[in-house]
């Protein structure tokens with residue numbers, strides 16, 4: 434990466450990143466992370482400073498991938514959006530990063546590994562930025578017969594339906610959205626459970642993406658205790674996930690352990706993938722954007 438620093442803004446990053454190239458790179462990176470080989474990935478659990486007044490935090494997510502020659506860090510700020518604000522609740526500055534796409538792509542990897550092969554119904558709880566990127570990658574990678582969505586507010590669902598290109602069933606309650614669903618994605622900013630085990634079909638796969646602080650929840654104890662729990666990072670989940678810490682649920686495996694073949698993918702069981710987000714995901718996404726950007730710049 435010699436030469437002057439390149440500043441690549443969100444719009445250009447969106448044009449350069451494609452899920453079909455990003456997903457295999459992330460899959461490889463998750464495996465490397467779980468091998469705990471320092472020549473592959475050095476990535477501490479993120480350092481955070483709480484922003485109590487804004488119900489959020491600022492986080493630092495450094496990562497070094499020696500064998501790949503990738504050194505990357507992200508500053509991420511997450512806060513409660515004020516009513517009427519158009520600003521996203523998660524804002525980040527990374528050396529070449531798209532935070533939304535990489536989170537959704539990792540959830541899609543969890544579904545690829547853990548959902549039942551005949552999955553027909555996808556339910557998404559929440560209708561913000563993450564909901565949109567999850568809709569995009571899940572409908573690109575899989576063929577669901579129905580996609581349901583639920584938001585606390587009617588405007589949220591309306592905005593979501595206008596933003597996506599395919600059909601969506603809008604549900605009036607979280608329960609209505611998830612009953613009978615094969616795959617459930619929780620992408621809310623809530624701090625109390627929004628998804629309850631008694632609603633979840635046995636054998637369903639849940640990608641739990643919100644609730645990234647030790648005292649925040651999206652899932653109730655029943656679900657956390659009944660399901661087999663996977664995480665992106667075991668240490669991350671035990672440090673940051675209220676759903677894991679407060680329920681006392683065991684983390685069965687990292688996604689990377691499944692990719693490496695050291696832990697099984699228990700598709701027939703109800704599974705939860707607890708996503709917290711990792712620096713290594715930013716590093717490989719950033720590298721992919723940079724490679725694409727450089728290739729395009731060389732041509733022109």
Ligand SMILES: NC(=O)C1=CN([C@@H]2O[C@H](COP(=O)(O)OP(=O)(O)OC[C@H]3O[C@@H](n4cnc5c(N)ncnc54)[C@H](O)[C@@H]3O)[C@@H](O)[C@H]2O)C=CC1
Pocket residue numbers: 511514521522523532536559560561562563564584585586589620621622623624627642643644645708709710711
């Ligand atoms: N695991 C990861 O790698 C990442 C996780 N996140 C998390 O994903 C979640 C969603 O992020 P964005 O889509 O960017 O946020 P957003 O602000 O764009 O959307 C949040 C959604 O949650 C809903 N919501 C807020 N409070 C709620 C409540 N009490 N009950 C039910 N719904 C509620 C809002 O109506 C909205 O639909 C956040 O918790 C964020 O921290 C974000 C980025 C990466």
Ligand SMILES: O=C(O)C1=NCCCC1
Pocket residue numbers: 509510511523525532645709710711
């Ligand atoms: O990994 C990230 O980036 C984030 N994770 C949790 C919420 C803020 C952003």
